[in-house]
Amino acid sequence: MQIGRTTRIVLGAVTAVVLALIYLPLGVVFLNSISTSESLSWPPPGYTLEWWGRALQSEGALHALGTSVMVAIAASSIALVLGTLAAMALSRYRFFGKESINLLIVLPIALPGIVTGIALNNAFRTMVGVQLSVWTLIIAHATFCIVTVYNNAFARLNASGTRLEEASMDLGAGLFTTFRLVTFPHLKSALLAGGLLAFALSFDEIIVTTFTAGTGVTTLPLWILQNMFRPSQAPVVAVIAVILAVLSVVPLAIAQRLTAKDAEAVSR
Amino acid sequence: MTTHRVSGFIAPRRRLQLAGLLSAPILWLGLVYIVALAALLVTAFWTVDTLTGQVQVEWTTANVVEVLTGALYRTVTLRTLGIALLVTLIDVMVAVPVAFFMAKIASPRLRHVLVIAVLAPLWASYLVKVYSWRALLSADGIIHWIATPFGGDTPGYGIPAVVMTLSYLWLPFVIMPIYAGFDRVPDRLLEASADLGAKGARTLIAVVLPMIWPAIIAGSIFAFSLSLGDYLATGIVGGTTQLLGNLVYTNVGAANNLPLAAAISLIPIAIILLYLAAVRRTGALRSL
Known part of the structure; x- marks a missing residue:
């Protein structure tokens, strides 16, 4: 399609403005992390690095960060296994009820977090009769993370087709060998992208977390919620947010590069 | 072996x-x-002992009837639905041109940068972003500071603030599937359409739109369902605004009435299921 010069410029300008708007609130957070004012009044009265020092020594924040990373890794690992299995089943086999299973996988993310949260809270405490803990939290997170892995894996499996797998089986490789040597290498980067998304989803989740974490379990979002409105802690929260946003660029860049490369190879 | x-x-x-x-x-x-969800729905037909606050297995339709007929619930449902639809519309209208630029105009190098630039804010903590909007919208915040010279002012905390904040929060979730949708449209198809004499607009409507429609729907599911269940952002920037999520939250927490909370949550569940059923045929569920 011939895209006119004007169209290009207009769309480029729109994109630039939208990106600026996306980063404006983040810029405010950054200023808050170096402002001498504890509240977010504008313009900032002065600048200081005090909050950065306090944040790096904040035991509560670091401990919460550790908990969040642990929960996110556990939840996305479970989601990786279950999502891959489901994607293999739905992309490689014909059977009755495919639509329902697709809906079943999507539902935990499509229904409001508060519904998922109170449903699981009620089930854990009154039906199963267990105390809320870090395990109930991981189970809850894994449940709504499955969909991100599933969708990435399913799309890749559909795009790559079954020819290579059939060739492998014809040449005498068993099911497991075929999966290990043919299917999995193809799927790897899609799984990485899905797993990363699952990690991010779990890492930042607050609503389901509120209802399924045990009393002693404080994830980073829970810690932020507890400290955000305390005047002396609000700038420390801002520091943590800035660090996370900056650090996130590294895994995103890696995943982006890998998936782009693989997707090209597959579509060729 | x-x-x-x-x-x-x-x-x-x-x-x-x-x-x-x-x-x-x-x-x-x-x-x-599914078992947890079913149990919650069953709880909607139970009662709470007014003295002990314990849930009792005593069957009643009182909660559901109250939710279906009470004026409060009708008002809040319509308000929530209106906000969710408006947020979805705003996000799709912003996301489509941005995603198109990313997928079809930007050079490959710029495209990588843009994808990361759109995704990175997702990691900067939902709560911190809401808090930042609270600061932006406050009486001595940036919006006030920028708008005052032009005779405007910050909208303050209320429904407009909720719409702005939610649109902001879900935008990356809407851009990404639509970007992926545009990315899947092969360039040669656009060239073929142009060779056959179609102008840019015609190609967009007749060739591109049908192909990216599932992606747009997929993005809309995110914005719509995330808005429909939100209560935290509404509590922080919404002033006294109540959405369905807030009603559910109050009844689980302060009011300690799980059956009524379960009955209220039937409303968003029903709305989402209707929405999913309506868009199922587009294949959008696979583009999430």
Whole structure:
């Protein structure tokens, strides 16, 4: 399609403005992390690095960060296994009820977090009769993370087709060998992208977390919620947010590069 | 080798393979999620002992009837639905041109940068972003500071603030599937359309739109359902605004009335299921 010069410029300008708007609130957070004012009044009265020092020594924040990373890794690992299995089943086999299973996988993310949260809270405490803990939290997170892995894996499996797998089986490789040597290498980067998304989803989740974490379990979002409105802690929260946003660029860049490369190879 | 023997046994048995693949995900989602959800729905028909605050297994339709007929619930449902639809519309209208630029105009190098630039804010903590909007919108915040010279002012905390904040929060979730949708439209198709004499607008409507429609719907599911259940952002920037999520939250927490909370949550569940049923045929569920 011939895209006119004007169209290009207009769309480029729109994109630039939208990106600026996306980063404006983040810029405010950054200023808050170096402002001498504890509240977010504008313009900032002065600048200081005090909050950065306090944040790096904040035991509560670091401990919460550790908990969040642990929960996110556990939840996305479970989601990786279950999502891959489901994607293999739905992309490689014909059977009755495919639509329902697709809906079943999507539902935990499509229904409001508060519904998922109170449903699981009620089930854990009154039906199963267990105390809320870090395990109930991981189970809850894994449940709504499955969909991100599933969708990435399913799309890749559909795009790559079954020819290579059939060739492998014809040449005498068993099911497991075929999966290990043919299917999995193809799927790897899609799984990485899905797993990363699952990690991010779990890492930042607050609503389901509120209802399924045990009393002693404080994830980073829970810690932020507890400290955000305390005047002396609000700038420390801002520091943590800035660090996370900056650090996130590294895994995103890696995943982006890998998936782009693989997707090209597959579509060729 | 045992794996070899297992492989040899199940290789011709497709049903067995399928059962092996599906049993774990189905057991997990069925046992953990569907059972919990069903139990919650059943709770909507139970009562709470007014003295002890304990949930009692005493069947009643009072909660559901109250939710269906009470004026409060009708008002809040319409308000929530209106906000969710408006947020979805705003996000789609912003996301489509941005995603188109990213997928079809930007150079590959710029495209990588843009994808990361759109995704990175997702990691900067939902709560911190809401808090930042609270600061932006405050009486001595940036919006006030920028708008005052032009005779405007910050909208303050209320429904407009909720719409702005939610649109902001979900925008990356809407841009990404639509970007992926545009990315899947092969350039040669656009060239073919142009060679056959179609102008840019015609190509967009007749060729591109049908192809990216599922992606747009997929993005809309995110914005719509995330808005429909939100209560935290509404509590922080919404002033006294109440959405369905806030009503559910109050009844679980302060009011300690799980049956009524369960009855209220039937409303967003029903709305989402209707929405999913309506868009199912577009294949959008696979583009999430």
